[in-house]
Each structure stands twice: as structure tokens, then as C-alpha cells.
Amino acid sequence: MENFEEYEKEKKTINIYTANGVGLAITGAAAILFGVPFYLIWGLNSFLSLQQVLLFILLFVAGIVIHELIHGFFFGLFAKNRFKSIRFGVMWQMLTPYCHCKEPLRIKHYFLGALMPALLLGIIPAVIALFNGSGMMLLFGVLFTGAAAGDFMVVWILRKEHPDTYVQDHPSEAGCFVYRKREEV
Numbered sequence: 001m002e003n004f005e006e007y008e009k010e011k012k013t014i015n016i017y018t019a020n021g022v023g024l025a026i027t028g029a030a031a032i033l034f035g036v037p038f039y040l041i042w043g044l045n046s047f048l049s050l051q052q053v054l055l056f057i058l059l060f061v062a063g064i065v066i067h068e069l070i071h072g073f074f075f076g077l078f079a080k081n082r083f084k085s086i087r088f089g090v091m092w093q094m095l096t097p098y099c100h101c102k103e104p105l106r107i108k109h110y111f112l113g114a115l116m117p118a119l120l121l122g123i124i125p126a127v128i129a130l131f132n133g134s135g136m137m138l139l140f141g142v143l144f145t146g147a148a149a150g151d152f153m154v155v156w157i158l159r160k161e162h163p164d165t166y167v168q169d170h171p172s173e174a175g176c177f178v179y180r181k182r183e184e185v
Contacts, residue, residue: 004104004179007166012157013175016094019150027146034126034142042133052136059136063144064097067117071099071151074113078105091174096150100169104179108163114155118148150174 068088076083085102105113126141128134154175158167166179 004166006182007179008182010178010180011170011175012154012178013170013173014150014153014157016091016096016150016174019153019174020094022153023146023149026149026152027142030122030126030142030145034130034138037130038133038135038138041130042135056136056139059140060143063121063140064147067121067144067147068097068099070117070120071113072101074116075099075101075105075110078109078113079103096174098174100171102169102171104166104168104177106163107158107161107165107167107178110167110176111155111158114151115148118145118151122146122148 072083072086072088076086079085079101080103087100087102088098089100090097101110101113122141122143122145124141125137126145129138129141158176158178161167161178161180167176168179169176
């Protein structure tokens with residue numbers, strides 16, 4: 001691991017309330033992006049029955065846990081201390097679950113860990129629903145695309161950083177610390 005005393009440390013966080021609003025906007029956009037073609041291909045007959053709604057609620061709760069486990073899995077792959085560096089919790093004031101990596105990762109690895117839940121639980125299921133006509137899969141994909149709003153926002157604020165720059169999750173806020181090598185005089 002690098003000696004981070006030689007690095008400048010900058011805090012970069014997002015507002016969790018703003019993230020929730022962005023999440024609603026992303027969910028709406030995903031509903032249109034995937035819902036309109038779904039409707040044009042499959043019509044209304046493929047939307048959810050009452051039994052499917054109850055099953056969906058169970059899948060949604062499981063999906064929330066899986067979303068955080070995906071973060072932890074990918075962060076743990078690149079952390080020096082692997083999965084010992086990963087912890088999970090809930091920001092109770094916002095009922096927001098989180099995964100926290102206790103050590104710095106390179107931004108390119110952090111991006112992968114941050115974006116994989118959106119891809120695996122959001123975009124891929126929504127695209128599959130366009131082909132198989134599953135209203136439940138469409139709804140799941142749309143909601144989990146929106147659920148990744150905070151992840152998208154953190155990636156966005158880090159987008160101009162060099163891929164090999166180090167970043168560490170903030171332990172108590174939505175965001176991170178960026179470590180940049182100090183310029184030698």
C-alpha cells in the first residue's frame with residue numbers, strides 16, 4: 001500500500017437528499033427509456049398481477065441487500081486487505097444502506113465497484129425484460145437503475161480524476177476522499 005502522507009487529501013461528498021431526488025429522476029427516465037419500448041413490444045398484458053407484486057416486494061428487499069453486497073464484492077477484489085476492508089451499514093436518518101471500503105482504492109477500481117450494482121441489478125434486467133416480456137423484471141431493473149443515483153453522482157464528481165489516483169470511501173457521508181500525489185518542488 002502507498003504511504004498516503006505524501007498525498008494531498010480532498011473530501012468529495014454528495015448531498016443524500018439531492019441523491020434521492022436524482023434517484024427519482026433517474027427512475028423516471030429509466031421507466032420511459034425501458035417502459036415505452038416494453039409497452040410497444042408486449043402491451044399491458046405483461047404487467048404485474050397481485051401475486052407478482054407481493055413476490056416483487058420480497059425481491060426488492062433482497063435486491064437492496066444484493067446491491068450493497070455487489071459493491072462489497074468488487075471493492076474487496078481490489079482492496080489490499082480484501083474483504084476484511086469491507087463493512088456494511090445503514091444511514092438510519094435516511095434509511096439508506098451502504099457499503100464502505102476502509103482503505104483507498106484506485107479510482108478505476110472504485111468506479112467498477114460503484115457502478116456494478118446499477119449494471120447487474122438495473123440495466124441488464126431492464127434490457128432482458130424487453131426481450132422476455134417480464135413486467136416484474138422491467139420494474140426491478142428500472143427501480144435498481146434509479147437506486148444507483150448516489151453511485152452515479154459519486155462517479156460523476158470523480159470523473160476528471162486520473163484513473164490511477166487513489167480514492168477512499170468517506171466513513172460517515174455519501175462520498176469519498178481523493179488522494180493526489182503532492183507535486184515535488
